[in-house]
Amino acid sequence: xxxxxxxxxxxxxxxxxxxxxxxxxxxxxxxxxxxxxxxxxxxxxxxxxxxxxxxxxxxxxxxxxxxxxxxxxxxxxxxxxxxxxxxxxxxxxxxxxxxxxxxxxxxxxxxxxxxxxxxxxxxxxxxxxxxxxxxxxxxxxxxxxxxxxxxxxxxxxxxxxxxxxxxxxxxxxxxxxxxxxxxxxxxxxxxxxxxxxxxxxxxxxxxxxxxxxxxxxxxxxxxxxxxxxxxxxxxxxxxxxxxxxxxxxxxxxxxxxxxxxxxxxxxxxxxxxxxxxxxxxxxxxxxxxxxxxxxxxxxxxxxxxxxxxxxxxxxxxxxxxxxxxxxxxxxxxxxxxxxxxxxxxxxxxxxxxxxxxxxxxxxxxxxxxxxxxxxxxxxx
Amino acid sequence: xxxxxxxxxxxxxxxxxxxxxxxxxxxxxxxxxxxxxxxxxxxxxxxxxxxxxxxxxxxxxxxxxxxxxxxxxxxxxxxxxxxxxxxxxxxxxxxxxxxxxxxxxxxxxxxxxxxxxxxxxxxxxxxxxxxxxxxxxxxxxxxxxxxxxxxxxxxxxxxxxxxxxxxxxxxxxxxxxxxxxxxxxxxxxxxxxxxxxxxxxxxxxxxxxxxxxxxxxxxxxxxxxxxxxxxx
Numbered sequence: 001x002x003x004x005x006x007x008x009x010x011x012x013x014x015x016x017x018x019x020x021x022x023x024x025x026x027x028x029x030x031x032x033x034x035x036x037x038x039x040x041x042x043x044x045x046x047x048x049x050x051x052x053x054x055x056x057x058x059x060x061x062x063x064x065x066x067x068x069x070x071x072x073x074x075x076x077x078x079x080x081x082x083x084x085x086x087x088x089x090x091x092x093x094x095x096x097x098x099x100x101x102x103x104x105x106x107x108x109x110x111x112x113x114x115x116x117x118x119x120x121x122x123x124x125x126x127x128x129x130x131x132x133x134x135x136x137x138x139x140x141x142x143x144x145x146x147x148x149x150x151x152x153x154x155x156x157x158x159x160x161x162x163x164x165x166x167x168x169x170x171x172x173x174x175x176x177x178x179x180x181x182x183x184x185x186x187x188x189x190x191x192x193x194x195x196x197x198x199x200x201x202x203x204x205x206x207x208x209x210x211x212x213x214x215x216x217x218x219x220x221x222x223x224x225x226x227x228x229x230x231x232x233x234x235x236x237x238x239x240x241x242x243x244x245x246x247x248x249x250x251x252x253x254x255x256x257x258x259x260x261x262x263x264x265x266x267x268x269x270x271x272x273x274x275x276x277x278x279x280x281x282x283x284x285x286x287x288x289x290x291x292x293x294x295x296x297x298x299x300x301x302x303x304x305x306x307x308x309x310x311x312x313x314x315x316x317x318x319x320x321x322x323x324x325x326x327x328x329x330x331x332x333x334x335x336x337x338x339x340x341x342x343x344x345x346x347x348x349x350x351x352x353x354x355x356x357x358x359x360x361x362x363x364x365x366x367x368x369x370x371x372x373x374x375x376x377x378x379x380x
Numbered sequence: 381x382x383x384x385x386x387x388x389x390x391x392x393x394x395x396x397x398x399x400x401x402x403x404x405x406x407x408x409x410x411x412x413x414x415x416x417x418x419x420x421x422x423x424x425x426x427x428x429x430x431x432x433x434x435x436x437x438x439x440x441x442x443x444x445x446x447x448x449x450x451x452x453x454x455x456x457x458x459x460x461x462x463x464x465x466x467x468x469x470x471x472x473x474x475x476x477x478x479x480x481x482x483x484x485x486x487x488x489x490x491x492x493x494x495x496x497x498x499x500x501x502x503x504x505x506x507x508x509x510x511x512x513x514x515x516x517x518x519x520x521x522x523x524x525x526x527x528x529x530x531x532x533x534x535x536x537x538x539x540x541x542x543x544x545x546x547x548x549x550x551x552x553x554x555x556x557x558x559x560x561x562x563x564x565x566x567x568x569x570x571x572x573x574x575x576x577x578x579x580x581x582x583x584x585x586x587x588x589x590x591x592x593x594x595x596x597x598x599x600x601x602x603x604x605x606x607x608x609x610x611x612x
Contacts, residue, residue: 251482258468258482261471262466265467265468266479267430267451268460268462269459270455270459270483271451272451
């Protein structure tokens with residue numbers, strides 16, 4: 001048993017190490033005085049927070065029974081979740097253009113993250129180059145639109161098919177690898193696509209990008225205003241949620257989860273493992289293609305700069321932040337990671353630092369993600 | 381029913397089985413015994429298609445199934461309970477069993493009832509996660525999951541591994557019960573005495589080759605087997 005004395009000195013030591021380390025990191029930027037101040041502040045706050053944290057968690061433990069009762073009192077029929085649509089539908093009426101813009105971006109990222117979630121969350125194939133499919137979707141849409149002057153609704157299916165095929169063709173050789181090796185190859189693939197787009201001047205216009213993409217139209221009306229475009233994105237977000245949710249509950253989704261849990265056992269059950277992994281990667285690429293089209297049509301201009309490795313990492317963070325394999329979690333993760341940098345715009349250069357620190361804290365205290373935990377079985 | 385002819389399997393340059401011939405007849409329990417690294421599991425994995433043989437053929441009826449992919453072998457009616465159970469720990473017991481029926485396109489409720497009749501404990505725990513079961517229960521779940529595929533031949537890889545003696549005898553009784561329902565069983569075991577007692581026939585595997593074969597009782601009485609595997 002740890003005595004109070006012992007835990008006290010351990011807390012002291014821990015706060016000391018944490019604050020000393022942070023102060024050292026700040027030393028080259030802000031000089032000695034600021035670092036000393038930071039050290040003192042961090043030391044006190046970490047020290048106090050540790051005690052506050054243990055108090056909070058003991059209080060939380062007391063409410064466990066209450067929370068369980070609350071969870072049980074939620075209706076079994078999950079159709080009440082549709083109520084969450086109301087605020088989403090109301091955004092264009094209530095908010096300024098800036099907010100709608102952020103919401104559109106969030107929507108595109110939700111589709112992208114849900115697609116990656118199929119590959120990483122359900123099937124357990126780590127993909128570090130997912131942005132490649134996003135880029136292929138966006139570029140094929142942009143090229144079809146500008147070179148062949150196809151409209152949104154006719155260019156999109158082709159672009160999405162091209163992306164899905166690209167996902168499939170790339171997966172055929174890559175799936176011979178497993179785990180870390182697969183992750184490395186996907187990383188390479190992401191870079192290959194970006195560098196190709198950057199250097200193939202005659203076709204993709206190189207680093208100058210492709211401009212002059214036309215706005216989508218619907219029934220003769222041009223979807224040019226931001227709020228109209230918001231509804232278009234919302235529509236695709238809803239489609240992706242419904243379709244991915246249905247696929248997850250189908251035998252294909254079960255096979256993916258079984259493959260992630262134990263590949264040998266899964267193939268002993270008669271699941272053709274390579275085939276189902278191919279399904280998974282292509283299905284993920286399909287949604288990345290849709291997100292790419294929406295991105296290109298929104299921006300009206302795309303360049304290789306939008307499809308860097310950091311973008312892959314960001315989408316992966318969204319998936320992990322919300323909770324691998326949970327649709328609701330991934331949506332929340334995407335929304336947080338789009339909105340947080342906007343809120344933190346005030347603190348300028350420190351926002352990425354704050355974001356990183358936030359993710360580190362989350363991984364320490366809630367490694368299963370915000371809404372993870374019930375990753376697999378959704379029925380009980 | 382299942383006839384294996386001159387099968388060779390290797391892991392890279394190391395050959396684990398060097399020409400095995402054996403036969404499993406319909407309705408039998410056949411056990412394959414041998415020490416660590418003799419090639420027992422490799423043999424089973426080769427039959428179930430997870431490993432590909434480099435030479436030789438495996439006949440199921442008249443069809444050569446050597447080198448087919450695991451899922452098409454399962455659909456031919458051969459289902460394996462892998463070594464170390466390998467249940468899906470983060471799926472519920474019921475979901476584990478449902479995964480076993482993956483290739484079943486029709487309603488599998490009757491098969492599920494049959495499994496629950498064999499292992500009543502699984503019905504009690506059907507909403508629990510697989511990983512929360514005890515070792516013995518997990519073994520039952522692994523066997524139950526394989527039975528969900530309605531196999532004609534059940535391949536069991538070390539079902540007694542790491543179980544308490546009372547659990548071992550329970551598992552072996554169930555294997556006999558499954559066999560009496562008409563399922564042919566090929567059993568790989570280190571626990572030679574228990575395995576040979578319930579088997580109709582047995583094969584002894586040494587360094588990737590079969591050195592002895594005969595009926596279960598013959599092997600139990602055999603001097604060499606007694607010395608090497610029964611510790612007498």
